Amino acid sequence: MINIIWLLLLVTGIVYAGWQGRIEVVTQGAISAAEGAVGLSFKLIGVMCLWLGIMKIAELAGIVRFFSRILSPIIYFLFPSVPKNHPAMGAIIMTLSANMLGLGNAVTPFGIKAMQELQKLNKEKDRASDAMCTLLALCTAGFTLIPATIIAIRSASGSTNPTEIVGATLIVSLGATMSVIIADRLCRIYYQIRARR
Template sequence: MVNIIWMLLTIIGIVFAIINGKIGDVNKAIFQGAGEAVTISIGLISVLVFWLGMMNIAQSAGLLDKLAKLFRPIITRLFPDVPKDHPALGYILSNMMANMFGLGNAATPLGIKAMEQLKKLNGDRDEASRSMITLLALNTTSLTLIPTTVIAIRITYNSANPTEIVGTTLLATVVATIGAIIIDRFFYYRRTRKGGKRK
């Protein structure tokens, strides 16, 4: 569906450019955008490779395991429906660790794996479970200690101080995560109360 929307937007944009005699500007924007995309990609690759390497070192040193143990009590409270020894918890913790270091590309496959495990726990039903909704809320807000991807983009565009956003990003994601948890719990208890009244 998203591909169809993007295709329609592209076609509409080109048609309007032809009607208004701006097709030359469209061609210029296409090539300029393609060049910038390559520049940004190269800048992102270098920083992401560095941080992924640091993550591997941290994992080998046992730091990630310690962080996972630190956050495990919080995760088990946030996901009470998931058994403590279930693989889903491991994927959720790994997803959160990757998000904390701003590695969204690394966090995405871990989040998908966690969602697959949660769906199995839900009996492979199409309706999202409580835990699946909670994971989606947490993954969307993604508490971030080091916004690696954004720092990489700022470095690519020659920012005078690319790391100055660390504090504000941390504050924003903390507030967003707390807000997501509160809203998630509010609607969950509201739904369960309505379900109880119906019964």
């Protein structure tokens, strides 16, 4: 599916630009995006180092283990393939908590760390495991208690009540998260049945 989407974006973009007589935007767009991607990776290095450093301290101090123990029933329900005391457990919890607290740039380092731990349990290294799909689904649904960015934009554009949408975002993202968990489960079962045949 990712191959088709990637190809569709490219093909429709280039063909439409050519048809509209604006083919030059393709070259400019491609080069500036490629450069931008490198810039973004470099920006990521800093926040990755910061949060992975903090996480190492939290790990050694037993903070991660403490939270793992409290939250393990939920994590065990969502990720049955992850063994109880595996380091992936702690990393998953850090990712989901950072997501909930709306710590934008901390979510990515923790999420990647969790994926790396899950990769150690994965048998086919280029293919996403069930647990990876579940974690990705939870992150893309992005359940956040306080959507700080949108509140800031709302007050910047002169809203009389910038936070009035918080209740709505909570309900909606909770709904989206639940439907993603259900869809993920159904897909997992479907793939397991298909693999057995």
